Amino acid sequence: MNVAKTLDATGLACPMPIVKTKKAIKDIETGEVLEVQATDQGAKSDLAAWTKSSGHELIDTDESSDVLKFWIKKGE
Amino acid sequence: MSEERKKTNIILFSGDYDKAMAAYIIANGAAAYDHDVTIFHTFWGLNALRKDDKMLVDNKSTIEKLFGRMMPRGAKRMGISKMNFGGFGQKMIKDVMKKHNAMPVEDLIEMAQEQDIQLIACTMTMDLLGLKKEELIDDIVYGGVAAYIGEGEDGAINLFI
Numbered sequence: 116m117n118v119a120k121t122l123d124a125t126g127l128a129c130p131m132p133i134v135k136t137k138k139a140i141k142d143i144e145t146g147e148v149l150e151v152q153a154t155d156q157g158a159k160s161d162l163a164a165w166t167k168s169s170g171h172e173l174i175d176t177d178e179s180s181d182v183l184k185f186w187i188k189k190g191e
Numbered sequence: 192m193s194e195e196r197k198k199t200n201i202i203l204f205s206g207d208y209d210k211a212m213a214a215y216i217i218a219n220g221a222a223a224y225d226h227d228v229t230i231f232h233t234f235w236g237l238n239a240l241r242k243d244d245k246m247l248v249d250n251k252s253t254i255e256k257l258f259g260r261m262m263p264r265g266a267k268r269m270g271i272s273k274m275n276f277g278g279f280g281q282k283m284i285k286d287v288m289k290k291h292n293a294m295p296v297e298d299l300i301e302m303a304q305e306q307d308i309q310l311i312a313c314t315m316t317m318d319l320l321g322l323k324k325e326e327l328i329d330d331i332v333y334g335g336v337a338a339y340i341g342e343g344e345d346g347a348i349n350l351f352i
Contacts (some may be wrong), residue, residue: 128293130220134302137223168224 116175116186119147125154125182132158133165135181136187140171143189148174158183197347198224202339204248205352206235206263207272208281208296214352215299221348222306228305231339233313236352237320239300240312240327248323255321262320266296304330311338 121138123131123164132153140149151162159176162185170190177184199221205216221228223268233242241264251259258315263269274280288295294302310331317323317333324333332338343349 126292128291130216130223131294133223134219134306137225165224 116148118150118186119143121150121152123152124158125152125162128155129157129161131155133161136162136165137169140187140189145189145191147189149187149189153183153185154181155157156183160184162187197224197226197299198342198345199224199228199348200228200339200343200346200350201228202351203230203232203236203239203350204234205272206238206269208266208269209271209273209284210352211236211239211266211269212296212299214350215296215303217348217350218308219299219302219306222303222308226347227342228303228306228308229311229339229342230308231311231313231342233316234320235262237312237322237327238269239296240310240331241265241322242326242328243267246326248326251321251323258321259326266300269296285342293321300328309342 122135122137127135132151132155136151143149148152156185163173166187172188172190173185174188175186194206199218201214201218203211205211218228218230243265269277271281271284276297285295311334312327312331314333315335
């Protein structure tokens with residue numbers, strides 16, 4: 116996967132992963148992918164809901180290690 | 192994202208640290224959702240907006256001075272709503288928050304201002320509690336019930352905390 120930007124949100128608690136993700140996605144172009152790394156266990160449903168509402172797409176997640184990884188494709 | 196921006200409006204009535212924390216976490220989350228967010232501070236919630244430093248303000252009655260001294264100056268000094276035990280509970284919560292990397296309320300307020308969340312101070316209750324504009328943090332809006340209704344009438348989320 117072609118990742119345009121990676122956001123390290125590990126160690127951060129709610130609401131910071133989502134606040135930082137919102138800031139980070141501004142820095143990439145439509146169609147590009149943002150990788151978000153987080154340790155907050157709520158991040159999964161938070162990011163899923165947020166991408167759905169804000170027009171982006173959560174294309175993949177990796178929960179196999181302590182650091183959760185999410186790939187978000189920027190929408191219009 | 193093309194449709195009109197949604198609105199989240201929160202009335203912060205409580206002067207409890209934990210309740211203010213909930214209010215400000217929701218507010219910051221909503222701002223990340225691109226909502227226009229307003230927090231309307233009334234009664235004890237106004238204390239979250241107080242400046243840290245002690246200040247002498249002219250033209251205060253004895254009762255107003257007393258209120259000023261008895262109420263916490265800023266979120267940092269607010270107690271928690273349960274098990275506060277004279278401030279000990281608040282210290283415990285703060286320790287735990289640090290351990291879990293949760294942001295203190297004072298930082299959440301700063302973050303809210305960075306995210307252009309509108310902070311409104313209710314002027315009627317400011318008068319009741321004797322709080323003056325110079326005692327509150329900068330870049331806030333002063334208003335009354337109409338200011339809240341104006342935002343709240345088309346709010347997607349309206350909360351009273």
